[in-house]
Amino acid sequence: MQDPKARVGRTDWLEEIRWNADGLVPAIAQDATTGDILMMAWMNAESLRLTAREGQAVYWSRSRGKLWRKGETSGHQQVVSEIRLDCDEDVILLKVEQKGGIACHTGRRSCFYRKLENGEWTSVDPVLREPDEIYGNRQEGNSNE
Amino acid sequence: MQDPKARVGRTDWLEEIRWNADGLVPAIAQDATTGDILMMAWMNAESLRLTAREGQAVYWSRSRGKLWRKGETSGHQQVVSEIRLDCDEDVILLKVEQKGGIACHTGRRSCFYRKLENGEWTSVDPVLREPDEIYGNRQEGNSNE
Numbered sequence: 332m333q334d335p336k337a338r339v340g341r342t343d344w345l346e347e348i349r350w351n352a353d354g355l356v357p358a359i360a361q362d363a364t365t366g367d368i369l370m371m372a373w374m375n376a377e378s379l380r381l382t383a384r385e386g387q388a389v390y391w392s393r394s395r396g397k398l399w400r401k402g403e404t405s406g407h408q409q410v411v412s413e414i415r416l417d418c419d420e421d422v423i424l425l426k427v428e429q430k431g432g433i434a435c436h437t438g439r440r441s442c443f444y445r446k447l448e449n450g451e452w453t454s455v456d457p458v459l460r461e462p463d464e465i466y467g468n469r470q471e472g473n474s475n476e
Numbered sequence: 477m478q479d480p481k482a483r484v485g486r487t488d489w490l491e492e493i494r495w496n497a498d499g500l501v502p503a504i505a506q507d508a509t510t511g512d513i514l515m516m517a518w519m520n521a522e523s524l525r526l527t528a529r530e531g532q533a534v535y536w537s538r539s540r541g542k543l544w545r546k547g548e549t550s551g552h553q554q555v556v557s558e559i560r561l562d563c564d565e566d567v568i569l570l571k572v573e574q575k576g577g578i579a580c581h582t583g584r585r586s587c588f589y590r591k592l593e594n595g596e597w598t599s600v601d602p603v604l605r606e607p608d609e610i611y612g613n614r615q616e617g618n619s620n621e
Contacts, residue, residue, distance in 0.1 A: 344595055357502050357567075359513060366511025368504060371567045383592060416597050417587040418580050422502075422516045424588045435563050442562040443569045447528060450486035452561050 345376050349421040355391060356421050360401075360434065363412045363426035369434035370442040372399070374423060379414075386411050388425055405465045407431040431460075438462050490521050494566040500536060501566050505546075505579065508557045508571040514579035515587040517544070519568060524559075531556050533570055550610045552576040576605075583607050 350356055354376065360369045372390040374382070378398055381389040388409035392399040402408030413426035435442040437458060444456035495501055499521065505514045517535040519527070523543055526534040533554035537544040547553030558571035580587040582603060589601035 344592060344597055347597060357516060359504055359516065361513055366506075368506055368513065368569055371502060371504065371562065414592040415588040416590045416592070417516065418582050418584075418589070419587070422587075424513055437563050439563075442564070442567075443560040444563070445561045447489060447559040447561070450489055452489055452492060 345380060347420055348376070348379070348416065348423075349419065350376065351421070353393075355393070356423055358388075358390065358423040358425060360388060360409055360425045360427050360429075362429055364428070367441055368443055369409075369427070369429055369440070372401075379423065382411055382425070383414060388427060402430060405431070405433070405436075407433050407465075409434070433459055433465070436462060436466070438465060487525060490525060492565055493521070493524070493561065493568075494564065495521065496566070498538075500538070501568055503533075503535065503568040503570060505533060505554055505570045505572050505574075507574055509573070512586055513588055514554075514572070514574055514585070517546075524568065527556055527570070528559060533572060547575060550576070550578070550581075552578050552610075554579070578604055578610070581607060581611070583610060 348356060355373045357371055358374045359371050361367065362369055373393055375391040378389045378391045381398070388401040388411055390399045390401060408430045409425065409427035410430065411425050411427050415424040417424070432440060434440060435444065437444070438460045439456050439458055441456065444454055445452040446455045493501060500518045502516055503519045504516050506512065507514055518538055520536040523534040523536045526543070533546040533556055535544045535546060553575045554570065554572035555575065556570050556572050560569040560571070562569070577585055579585060580589065582589070583605045584601050584603055586601065589599055590597040591600045
């Protein structure tokens with residue numbers, strides 16, 4: 332199958348993305364070394380542009396209605412080594428180095444710490460650092476981001 | 477020990493999920509062995525219930541407005557070994573065995589075959605099998621699913 336998108340100029344790459352009605356796409360963050368899926372958050376065009384430019388993950392916080400530089404409060408930045416796009420142009424994949432080894436606001440490595448077992452969601456991954464220790468009273472939040 | 481049938485019939489775990497306004501959540505499929513991210517599609521409660529019950533990925537096709545049993549046309553089913561939920565209860569992660577080694581409707585292993593390089597989305601992963609060979613004239617589609 333031909334890929335007509337292969338020759339698109341360098342200023343157009345953001346325009347190839349099929350943003351949803353709110354101007355957002357899901358972005359999956361994957362540990363570049365281990366392959367672990369760390370989290371999924373949302374991006375608008377500006378956050379993706381900044382992510383590419385700065386080499387660090389910048390999301391769009393739907394709950395706070397503003398750009399969310401991952402790690403701005405926690406120090407748990409995500410250094411981006413690769414940005415990928417899916418076949419439908421509506422999902423982004425980031426390969427990252429997770430600073431501090433903690434992506435989740437609960438203090439766990441990954442946000443996907445619950446597993447369906449016998450009809451129940453069971454927490455199977457450890458808290459590496461207490462959220463109070465990470466955030467104090469400050470909010471960074473991917474809690475309901 | 478609980479009756480396995482009773483466990484399978486339980487659906488209260490579905491109620492813990494924060495479905496969006498359309499009754500959907502994103503579901504990421506990850507190769508259970510290699511850690512590769514294969515695709516992201518959408519699920520409603522029924523598709524997730526069936527995925528858990530049948531042990532094979534069932535998504536919700538937004539474009540076709542119906543359940544989409546992954547591999548129903550292509551034979552490229554996803555056998556599910558693990559179902560995970562994120563901290564916000566609004567994203568599902570499936571760990572799967574990808575039958576035929578091809579998740580993408582373009583005939584590639586993963587839908588995330590384009591990489592941002594010098595301001596261009598560049599296809600970096602090979603087509604393993606031509607889509608015509610996989611689908612003929614039939615549509616299964618995660619093309620704009």
